[in-house]
Amino acid sequence: MAPVHKSGPLLSVRDLVVEFPTRRGTLRALDKVSFDIAEGEVLGMVGESGAGKSLTGAAIIGLLEPPGRIAGGEILLRGERIDNLPREKMRRIRGRRIGMVFQDPLTSLNPLYTVAEQLIETIRTHMDVSEKEARKRAVALLDRVGIPAAARRIDDYPHHFSGGMRQRVVIALALAAEPELVIADEPTTALDVSVQAQIIDVLKEICAERGASVMLITHDMGVIAETADRVAVLYAGRLAEIGPVRDVIQAAEHPYTVGLMGSIPTLTQTAERLTQIPGSMPRLDAIQQGCAFNPRCTRAFDRCRVERPDLIARGEERQVACWLYDPAKEAQDV
Amino acid sequence: MSDVLLSVEGLTRRFDVSKPWLNRVIEREDRQFLTATADVSFEIRRGETFALVGESGSGKSTIAKMIVGLLEPSAGEIRFDGQKMDFASGAAMRALRRRFQMIFQDPFASLNPRWRVGDIIAEPIRTFGLLRGAAIGKEVGRLLDLVGLSARDTEKFPHEFSGGQRQRIAIARALSSKPEFIVCDEPTSALDVSVQAQILNLMRDLQDEFGLTYLLISHDLSVVRHMSTRIGVLYLGRLVEIADAKRLFVEPQHPYTRMLLDAVPDLALSGRRRTPVTGEIPNPITPPPGCTFHPRCPHVMDVCRKRTPASVGTASGQAACHLLTADGQNEARETTL
Ligand SMILES: Nc1ncnc2c1ncn2[C@@H]1O[C@H](COP(=O)(O)OP(=O)(O)OP(=O)(O)O)[C@@H](O)[C@H]1O
């Protein structure tokens, strides 16, 4: 077990910059993203397609696809930098200390090996236990994630399982070495509606049981609302707002989050029209100077078009990257 | 003029999913059929938005394709404005075709990438000979304007547009033959929520302006709740419930509808109590006997495993469940005695 520092965050991402060199210049896909994940916490990460959610996850686990690279900032796991580790050291952190669950269960499972072989291999790579003990643990884990007749089904191949059952196997695999953090990237997007809720429940419960923190990446605000403690909203590779789920959902502060929340139809609302944000998120090569949201923002003023807002603290737990909350401006407005 | 614009009666579609003949002989297998749509009946009233919801494989797209004439039913009939759709008669189908259009889920696949936007939108106008010469260009410009694009976009190709803009082009094209009825198959599923809101609002505005009737197909209960007047719920090719949109979410009558509702994450943070959802959709080639939902149903009775429940009238529609049939109610009475 790694030493437990109750004081500091489990994961700390500081001013993370991810770039893709291309023939037509360098594209900046993540621009100074900063956030923490506390021990045992579920942090939701939302944003529209292309906002940079998956890249944030990939950068943390050291799996950026070249030529993508970390061009600035640092990532700390229990206070130690992991963004500059040699490949071999990072490989050992993956799986052992950080588990992963992706959208498509088949990307995490090898079709040529039985579920037992994959689970036992993962357990024995990271933990010093006998084959027999590893198998016992694997069966218990499968049982825990809700695979019926786990002791028998463990010797089946991944393609013998349904989509939902496969994702349960992937969750078992991600947790096999008792990691401290699980990064789940759209874990339910490929599944049927009635199966999504089951998978989210399993993921949440089992991580809570084992004290693992979760970074839950999704475009579905409903999933975040039910699962996460805090939520980070990404827009065009930048963090727009971060704070406790209830605050952000019920009283969003960043104009983008406000628009986003209003645009989601719900089962209870009665409004005839949905709130509409004009336009769409810019491509990476067309992000405006100043605040990235300024061309679509109804509240934009001169400063927004020139100067980029950093995260501004709003009380103890919230931060918003918007000039409307600049203490100097607020003082002036009053 | 009847209140009903489209009616569907006993609509059924089977697909032959057998292995090739030689494999069947060697492996001693019979032919296999998949029933994608089983005995589906409903009516859509003029000016309303009727929605079909269901999970993947429940038969939504199959129904949509049969209604617009892209797929022939194995059984059952479809009537549009009182007239039976006759797949055998090309001329009769052509006359009807102008009056309804379809919008698909994937705005990338549904627009011909080699055609300019102007030609894509003008195609139905030309096919049905609605306008000639310069009037076509003017009409295309007007349609682009209507959906929030600009007449300057006529010369561009689909790849120059974002997903939401492409869906606007698809809508402009659908409107160009001045249809009364539009089938929208997952029109916003490929879009982000903020873009989805733009498209849903646009669909609403166009409906108000032109008195359109929509068949909206979606797997998203919140979208359906927001957009429609009545909703049909599909499970494994069968319609299990139809109800007014407002009633369906307040008092679902069918156990599957209730399960679907319980699966929707609660954005309102109301802390509403829900029954955990269980099980997955079975293989549609070998559906369970009786009520196909019985392996997942918390209220299953003996009769459910034996007989397919017939549709029974409810307060605001109909539902096919033995909890509501005489058979089921007899059994329930016997077991409690
Ligand atoms: N190999 C690459 N080359 C250039 N740009 C890339 C590459 N991979 C990702 N990007 C860009 O980085 C941005 C963020 O990508 P990312 O995959 O993290 O988005 P996302 O929020 O996960 O979106 P989605 O919901 O579609 O998965 C996007 O604009 C994307 O186009």
Ligand SMILES: Nc1ncnc2c1ncn2[C@@H]1O[C@H](COP(=O)(O)OP(=O)(O)O)[C@@H](O)[C@H]1O
């Ligand atoms: N051309 C086809 N051949 C064989 N099976 C098909 C075909 N089209 C659809 N199906 C099957 O019919 C069922 C319903 O399909 P579809 O209507 O496309 O579902 P959805 O509700 O996802 O739109 C599914 O099980 C699907 O696999």
Ligand code: SF4
């Ligand atoms: S900084 Fe300005 S443009 Fe950006 S969100 Fe705030 S008000 Fe709008």
Ligand code: SF4
């Ligand atoms: S018929 Fe029986 S199994 Fe089917 S939904 Fe009704 S109670 Fe459940």
Ligand SMILES: [Mg+2]
């Ligand atoms: Mg992604």
Ligand SMILES: [Mg+2]
């Ligand atoms: Mg479909």
